[in-house]
Amino acid sequence: MPPNTPTTSLAWNNSKNKVAKTMRYLPLTDDDRRQMLAAIGVEDLKDLYRDVPPDALLSGPVDLPAHQGEIEVERAISAMAAKNLNAAAAPSFLGAGAYRHHVPATVDAMIQRGEFLTAYTPYQPEVSQGTLQYLFEFQTQVALITGMEVANASMYDGATAAAEAVMMAGRVAKRKKAILSGGLHPHYRDATQTIAGFHGMTLDVAPPDWKGEEDLIRSIDDETACVVVQNPGFFGHVRDLTPLADACHAAGALLVVVVTEVVSLGALTAPGDMGADIVAAEGQSIGNALNYGGPTVGLFAVRQKHLRQMPGRVCGQTADIDGKRGFVLTLSTREQHIRREKATSNICTNSGLCALAFNVHMTLLGETGFRQLAALNHAKACTLADKLDAVDEVQVLNDTFFNEFTISLNKPAAGVVDDLAALGILGGVPVSRLYADGGQMENLLLVAATETTTEDDMDALVRSLSEVL
Amino acid sequence: MSVKYTREHEWIVVEEDVATVGISKYAQEQLGDVVFVEVPDAGKKVALGEEAAVVESVKAASEIYAPLSGTVTAGNPALEDEPATINSDAEGDGWIFKMTIDDTSELDDLMDAAEYADYVAGLE
Numbered sequence: 001m002p003p004n005t006p007t008t009s010l011a012w013n014n015s016k017n018k019v020a021k022t023m024r025y026l027p028l029t030d031d032d033r034r035q036m037l038a039a040i041g042v043e044d045l046k047d048l049y050r051d052v053p054p055d056a057l058l059s060g061p062v063d064l065p066a067h068q069g070e071i072e073v074e075r076a077i078s079a080m081a082a083k084n085l086n087a088a089a090a091p092s093f094l095g096a097g098a099y100r101h102h103v104p105a106t107v108d109a110m111i112q113r114g115e116f117l118t119a120y121t122p123y124q125p126e127v128s129q130g131t132l133q134y135l136f137e138f139q140t141q142v143a144l145i146t147g148m149e150v151a152n153a154s155m156y157d158g159a160t161a162a163a164e165a166v167m168m169a170g171r172v173a174k175r176k177k178a179i180l181s182g183g184l185h186p187h188y189r190d191a192t193q194t195i196a197g198f199h200g201m202t203l204d205v206a207p208p209d210w211k212g213e214e215d216l217i218r219s220i221d222d223e224t225a226c227v228v229v230q231n232p233g234f235f236g237h238v239r240d241l242t243p244l245a246d247a248c249h250a251a252g253a254l255l256v257v258v259v260t261e262v263v264s265l266g267a268l269t270a271p272g273d274m275g276a277d278i279v280a281a282e283g284q285s286i287g288n289a290l291n292y293g294g295p296t297v298g299l300f301a302v303r304q305k306h307l308r309q310m311p312g313r314v315c316g317q318t319a320d321i322d323g324k325r326g327f328v329l330t331l332s333t334r335e336q337h338i339r340r341e342k343a344t345s346n347i348c349t350n351s352g353l354c355a356l357a358f359n360v361h362m363t364l365l366g367e368t369g370f371r372q373l374a375a376l377n378h379a380k381a382c383t384l385a386d387k388l389d390a391v392d393e394v395q396v397l398n399d400t401f402f403n404e405f406t407i408s409l410n411k412p413a414a415g416v417v418d419d420l421a422a423l424g425i426l427g428g429v430p431v432s433r434l435y436a437d438g439g440q441m442e443n444l445l446l447v448a449a450t451e452t453t454t455e456d457d458m459d460a461l462v463r464s465l466s467e468v469l
Numbered sequence: 470m471s472v473k474y475t476r477e478h479e480w481i482v483v484e485e486d487v488a489t490v491g492i493s494k495y496a497q498e499q500l501g502d503v504v505f506v507e508v509p510d511a512g513k514k515v516a517l518g519e520e521a522a523v524v525e526s527v528k529a530a531s532e533i534y535a536p537l538s539g540t541v542t543a544g545n546p547a548l549e550d551e552p553a554t555i556n557s558d559a560e561g562d563g564w565i566f567k568m569t570i571d572d573t574s575e576l577d578d579l580m581d582a583a584e585y586a587d588y589v590a591g592l593e
Contacts, residue, residue: 308505308525342532 085421087290091457093384095404095448096234096429097158097185097260098293099285102452103361107287110360111353119352125329131352132327135315138359145265145370146279147272148301152312154350154358155298158282159188162228162258163195164300164311164345165280169226169254170201171309171344172277177202177223178256179216182209183233185260186434192228201225210406210431210441212237212398217247224251226278230258231271235431236398236405236446238268245275254278262286262299263450264402266374278302287361288354297354307331311345373451377403380449387462388447393469397444404448406431410469413445419468425461472560473576474585475536480560481579483570488537491564492524492555495589500526503555508544509566515541517575522565524555536579539569 033045042048049057068076087100094100111117115130122128135153142151155161166178178196180189180203193203206214212235216227227248232238241257248255257271259281265271271279284296302310308331316330335343365373381403388407389396398405409416413430420427428447435441449458473481478496482489497503507523515521515535522533522544544566547554555563570576580588 308507342530 085424085426087426090424090426091453091460092426093428093447093449093453093457093461094426095261096434096446097187097282098290098296099261099263099403099448099450100290100452101263101285101450103287103289103357104364106364107357107360111357116353116356122329126326129327132315132329134356134359135350135352136317136327137363138355139315141359141362142281142283142299142301144367145262145270146259146276146281146299146301147270148276148279149272149304150307150310150314151299151301152310152350153315154283154352154355155280155300155312155347156351157284157294157296157298158258158260158280159185159191159298160195160347161280161282161298161300162188162256163192164347165256165258165278166192166196166201166203166226166228167199167345168278168302168306168309168311169256170196170199172306173225173253175223175225175253176200177204178225179203179219179227180205181216181227181229181233182206182214183212183235183237184228184230184258185234188230188258188260208235208431208435208441209233209237210235210397210444212239212400217244220247220251220253222251224248224253226254226256228256228258230260231268232261232264232400232402232404234260234434234446235444236401238264238400238402240269241271241274241276245277248277249275256280259299261402261404263370263374263377266370266372267378267402268374272301277306283354283358286365287357287359295351295354297351297358309344312347313350374402376451377449380451380453381405383455384447384449384453384458384461387458388465391462391465391469394465403450404446407445407447409443409445412442414442416445416465416468420461420464423464423467425464427461427465472582473536473579474582474588475534475579476588477534477536479533479536481536481576483576486570487542487567488539488570489564489567490521490533490536492533492559493585493589494559497556497559497563500524500531501528502526503552506545506548506552506555506565508546508548509541511541511543513541515539515568524565525552533565535568537568537575538571540571541566541568543567 037045087094092100119128119131122131125132139151139153143149155164169178170176178201180192189205204219206216212233220227227244229241229244231241241255245255254277255275256278257276259265259279262281262283263285279301281299282296283299288296300312313329313335314331316328318326318328320326362370381401385396385405388394393410395408396405397408412432414432417427417430428445431441431444431446474493478493480491480493503524503526505525509521515538517535517538519535520532521535524531524533545564
């Protein structure tokens with residue numbers, strides 16, 4: 001590129017580009033560029049890109065409007081945003097792994113304190129006692145609700161936690177095969193395939209279990225490192241996992257229980273009490289908004305005997321030389337900043353702020369509040385199921401569910417959801433959205449209700465369904 | 470047979486065709502307080518230089534490499550509850566595993582106590 005032409009892109013050369021002259025966000029001057037190129041002995045910036053195939057390089061400006069002032073940009077973006085149907089502003093029955101719950105105002109007030117909001121992961125952890133304390137409390141809450149002995153200080157999200165659980169099971173059992181339930185969220189299956197697949201794990205994936213009739217016990221053999229099962233399942237079914245846990249243990253395998261709706265733990269038997277060896281859960285429902293699908297917070301809890309194979313960081317409580325309570329990061333000698341490529345996991349951070357939001361909300365709820373919240377969710381879902389079942393074209397498939405269940409419609413669900421959206425209602429997640437070749441699942445729709453769902457919302461859905469079906 | 474050492478700071482004593490393996494006194498000093506030891510299971514086959522155990526201290530988790538090729542016959546069960554035995558008696562009760570020896574000629578490449586002392590002195 002001509003040395004005197006500032007540009008917005010490294011890869012294309014267009015001296016007529018006027019946008020660049022007023023581009024405010026590029027920190028480098030032409031002199032900076034010249035000096036850097038001279039230092040590394042390169043004449044032209046383009047030389048750095050000669051390994052990129054020419055047809056993969058931009059040859060001209062991206063087809064975007066020219067730069068505009070803030071007022072115009074704000075107007076354009078707002079107009080685009082207005083095309084969305086906002087889950088907070090419409091009757092919403094969306095779920096499938098991300099749930100709209102009420103987040104108390106206190107949560108936001110707390111997590112926006114500068115000490116928490118701006119603090120990066122504590123590399124000199126012991127000076128950050130406040131951070132360590134909330135992580136310790138978070139771990140305690142996670143261990144209590146999952147019924148497990150130890151929890152780590154969080155992971156990125158439920159899906160990556162599930163992948164880490166499979167790899168951990170591989171290390172513990174010293175085996176390479178994982179059996180994935182057909183009730184596992186397809187995104188969790190994919191994330192596990194992507195991550196654990198590169199660590200030599202092979203996955204045996206059961207067919208979609210929309211009827212809730214799956215029996216994985218027969219699939220377990222002496223090569224099986226773990227069985228991964230979600231409860232409540234992706235299609236909403238609730239299971240007693242005790243027989244499966246017993247079968248796993250008899251075969252020397254681990255039971256990994258995935259929970260995508262963590263509020264359910266306030267009503268259902270804890271996975272740990274059913275024999276789970278690892279619990280990998282999504283914590284978004286407590287304290288965290290939908291956030292367009294992320295960031296969220298992954299929960300990870302294990303048995304004490306497998307502690308040393310657990311990924312991620314752990315915060316511990318101790319006493320200082322004066323006997324006062326204090327907190328430390330512990331068991332980090334197997335993390336990647338010390339052990340590099342031999343680390344237990346290359347998850348090197350935790351979802352700190354989302355974990356804090358979880359911690360604050362859970363603290364506000366307390367055990368009683370958490371149980372009441374779960375009961376309320378289930379009650380709402382029961383009401384919704386009754387109302388939907390009364391619609392002729394709708395059949396509720398679940399005998400058991402927590403706050404989400406599967407309904408069968410008389411035509412493909414995806415089109416019905418579009419029609420409902422046109423009427424201002426977010427009617428749920430069509431199963432075909434997650435199973436591309438849905439086949440006989442094409443008419444299935446996942447619907448969820450939470451404490452935020454009103455009777456008016458439900459009646460609006462029933463009314464609109466009668467219109468569009 | 471007298472004690473032998475590797476450059477990775479393991480010691481080996483051979484009695485009746487079975488080698489007992491641990492880490493040297495020098496190695497435990499470098500590691501600091503040992504908090505966990507992952508010992509191999511009996512029956513595990515190891516090749517010379519292959520990872521056989523892990524010793525975890527407050528500072529680091531370190532692999533213990535097989536000093537010889539052979540089959541593990543026992544891990545030290547006492548280390549599960551008392552990993553600090555490695556600090557208190559590295560070259561005695563703090564042994565980590567016992568193994569058979571596939572090829573006794575591999576023993577010839579190991580250092581004796583005097584050679585190891587020189588080797589360690591050279592590191593400091």
